[in-house]
Amino acid sequence: MQREFYYFYFPVLMCITIRYAANREDAELWVHDAFLKIFNSLEKYSNLGSFEGWIKKVTVRVCLDNLRKDNAQKNEVVMNTVYNENLADSAGYICNDMLEKMDAEGVLALLNTLPERQKTVFNLNVFEGYNHKEIASLLNITENNSYWLLHQARKNLKENITRSYKKKEVSHE
Numbered sequence: 645m646q647r648e649f650y651y652f653y654f655p656v657l658m659c660i661t662i663r664y665a666a667n668r669e670d671a672e673l674w675v676h677d678a679f680l681k682i683f684n685s686l687e688k689y690s691n692l693g694s695f696e697g698w699i700k701k702v703t704v705r706v707c708l709d710n711l712r713k714d715n716a717q718k719n720e721v722v723m724n725t726v727y728n729e730n731l732a733d734s735a736g737y738i739c740n741d742m743l744e745k746m747d748a749e750g751v752l753a754l755l756n757t758l759p760e761r762q763k764t765v766f767n768l769n770v771f772e773g774y775n776h777k778e779i780a781s782l783l784n785i786t787e788n789n790s791y792w793l794l795h796q797a798r799k800n801l802k803e804n805i806t807r808s809y810k811k812k813e814v815s816h817e
Contacts, residue, residue: 664707678703762797
């Protein structure tokens with residue numbers, strides 16, 4: 645049963661870990677760590693909410709634990725950084741039409757250009773739906789730092805998308 649469970653949920657969990665890990669090998673190791681944690685914690689599942697949602701949450705926690713263990717705090721900004729709403733507005737959001745033209749590997753490659761902490765906050769907020777208070781608690785940072793890291797991630801992604809889009813336009817001419 646564990647083998648069937650593993651093969652059924654491996655693609656789902658791999659999609660999560662690959663967004664957090666620096667490379668595919670780490671992502672695969674983290675999936676294995678997540679399965680071990682899931683198998684060892686099955687009695688903790690309380691039958692509230694979906695089972696798949698629970699294993700995804702466990703997997704995100706495993707990713708965060710591995711990031712902490714790997715000393716991913718090298719990219720952290722000073723804890724007292726103040727978030728400025730005007731900065732968020734000026735950075736804007738990623739251009740949707742450019743993203744629609746990218747495949748999943750292109751999006752992952754762009755995510756991997758981000759510093760570790762920015763990528764983690766971006767993933768937690770955008771893909772996992774955590775709010776800044778929850779992110780701050782999970783990562784042991786301030787809410788302002790979470791806002792700032794998300795702002796920086798969006799800004800960097802926008803710059804990288806624009807840069808790659810312009811390169812494609814130039815190469816087509």
